[in-house]
Amino acid sequence: MMKLKKLLKEVSDYQIKGSKEISITGISANSKLVAPGNLFIAKKGKTHDGGQYIPEAIEAGACAILTDLFDPSLKQAVQIIHPRIAEIEGTLAAEFYQHPSDELLMVGITGTNGKTTTSFIIKNLLDEFRGPCGLIGTIEYIVGTHRYQACRTTPEVTMNHKMLREMRANGCRSAVMEVTSHALDQGRVDKIDFDVAVFSNLTLDHLDYHQTMESYCEAKNKLFSQLGKYTRKKSSPKYAVINQDSPWSECVLKNCSAIQLSYGLNPMADLYASDIQLGRQGTHANVTYRGQTIKAFWPFAGRFNVYNCLASMGVLLTQGISLEAIIQKMANLPSVKGRLEPVQNELGLKIYVDFAHSDDALANVLETLKEIKKGRVITVFGCGGDRDKTKRPKMAEVSEKYSDLSIVTSDNPRSEDPQKICQEIIQGFKQKDSYLVEVDRRQAIQKAIEIAQPEDMILIAGKGHEAYQIFAHKTIEFDDAKVAADICSQLAHQSHSCI
Numbered sequence: 001m002m003k004l005k006k007l008l009k010e011v012s013d014y015q016i017k018g019s020k021e022i023s024i025t026g027i028s029a030n031s032k033l034v035a036p037g038n039l040f041i042a043k044k045g046k047t048h049d050g051g052q053y054i055p056e057a058i059e060a061g062a063c064a065i066l067t068d069l070f071d072p073s074l075k076q077a078v079q080i081i082h083p084r085i086a087e088i089e090g091t092l093a094a095e096f097y098q099h100p101s102d103e104l105l106m107v108g109i110t111g112t113n114g115k116t117t118t119s120f121i122i123k124n125l126l127d128e129f130r131g132p133c134g135l136i137g138t139i140e141y142i143v144g145t146h147r148y149q150a151c152r153t154t155p156e157v158t159m160n161h162k163m164l165r166e167m168r169a170n171g172c173r174s175a176v177m178e179v180t181s182h183a184l185d186q187g188r189v190d191k192i193d194f195d196v197a198v199f200s201n202l203t204l205d206h207l208d209y210h211q212t213m214e215s216y217c218e219a220k221n222k223l224f225s226q227l228g229k230y231t232r233k234k235s236s237p238k239y240a241v242i243n244q245d246s247p248w249s250e251c252v253l254k255n256c257s258a259i260q261l262s263y264g265l266n267p268m269a270d271l272y273a274s275d276i277q278l279g280r281q282g283t284h285a286n287v288t289y290r291g292q293t294i295k296a297f298w299p300f301a302g303r304f305n306v307y308n309c310l311a312s313m314g315v316l317l318t319q320g321i322s323l324e325a326i327i328q329k330m331a332n333l334p335s336v337k338g339r340l341e342p343v344q345n346e347l348g349l350k351i352y353v354d355f356a357h358s359d360d361a362l363a364n365v366l367e368t369l370k371e372i373k374k375g376r377v378i379t380v381f382g383c384g385g386d387r388d389k390t391k392r393p394k395m396a397e398v399s400e401k402y403s404d405l406s407i408v409t410s411d412n413p414r415s416e417d418p419q420k421i422c423q424e425i426i427q428g429f430k431q432k433d434s435y436l437v438e439v440d441r442r443q444a445i446q447k448a449i450e451i452a453q454p455e456d457m458i459l460i461a462g463k464g465h466e467a468y469q470i471f472a473h474k475t476i477e478f479d480d481a482k483v484a485a486d487i488c489s490q491l492a493h494q495s496h497s498c499i
Helices: 050-059 085-096 115-130 157-169 181-185 213-225 303-318 323-330 359-372 391-402 418-428 441-451 480-498
Strands: 015-017 026-028 038-041 064-067 078-081 105-110 133-136 140-143 146-149 174-178 196-199 239-243 259-264 271-278 283-289 292-298 350-354 377-381 405-408 435-437 457-461 468-470 475-477
Touching (some): 038 050, 050 064, 064 085, 105 115, 105 213, 115 133, 115 303, 115 323, 133 157, 140 157, 157 174, 181 213, 196 213, 239 303, 271 303, 271 359, 283 323, 303 359, 350 359, 350 480, 359 457, 377 391, 391 405, 391 418, 391 435, 405 441, 418 435
Parallel strands (some): 026 038, 064 078, 105 174, 105 196, 133 174, 239 259, 259 271, 350 457
Antiparallel strands (some): 015 078, 140 146, 271 283, 283 292
16 A cells, blocks of 8 residues: 555656545556455556546446546546656556565566566576566466466556556566557556566567567667666675677667677677577587586477577676586476477377467477478468468478478458458468468367377467457467377277277
């Protein structure tokens, strides 16, 4: 609980109608989450105006409203009027939750691909070396011993500060966040004092939102140009851990004053991997840092995971942990759900589920499978509705290049017609016999399983860890790994009953 006058002490250019002496019990920009005594932030979004939810917030018990337009008829709550609500939301959240990022080692990861795997690796390593580490990301939010299914990769700014405070209250000493370009553009990490920022890569995605790759990169740059901007930590150096092999690394580092640590496969990087040996169970490589080379193993398949592991090592190195100690822990890391996740099944087939939903991510995963395959690679994939349409034919091109057979299906169609999305995807195929279309995702997975021979590999791409499928008027339960395992079980039992 906090007096309104204290909450507003860092805010200027506002008017207030009512008393500053009232006590605020919480902050919310979602009227459905408002509790008695809360401050409701009535900000405008891309599709909704928070002002229309003020009556609902007041009915739920809001005692104060942050708005850009004074309403003389509103007598039930104090009104704070500010012309730029989104700009001060982070300031209010940080003040109410007493600047929790000041008390944590904060690691932020941005990039098109690799954020989730990298965040889990860093979280597990920090658990080992520094004690409990919280996580905010695509799959889940981990707050101490509590785990919550994620509603979005990077939540709203108020929720972020609240979770960071809860992490500290639950004994966390560090926190790792996946930071999306949308979140950076919309101020969802405002006033969070990051100590280490990681850049993984930048490839074609989200152009429905950013329009150009340059604009997309500028959004990512905010994480790095703002390092140290909010800091209240004494003698706390800031670090930028950068993928030197990305052509966008220079753009991402524009106006960044932090200490830089580069990683990649090029020996010019501060931290690099060589003599890489890829296998089904993981990867062996020599890792070099500051003239020291150590043989390493990590239980993640694929060349793209070499980058994820190097990025994670880079973060730990900035904290003074030795390369030898880091590599020792890398060998026993757990797998990450929905990231080249093997599906245990009664038919003994080699089935993998992966979140790859861009052409670059799909290429990375399929290149990995192609390098270790003995039979064919069968790929089941679709594209999300209400998302960047330019990547749809590109996904087909990639799947055709690396797969022996592609089965095009629905992903999360949202408000779009699933059949139409599939038709837009198949424009990218050159050979008609290289693909099939099965709009129903379950039927598409079953078709792949029925076609597969024992030495073949099946990749079910696009949804990864997601346990649902979003249509225009409904959302259904749908977990690719569970669906695939269930189909295999049914087919196995049918086979036994026919003997």
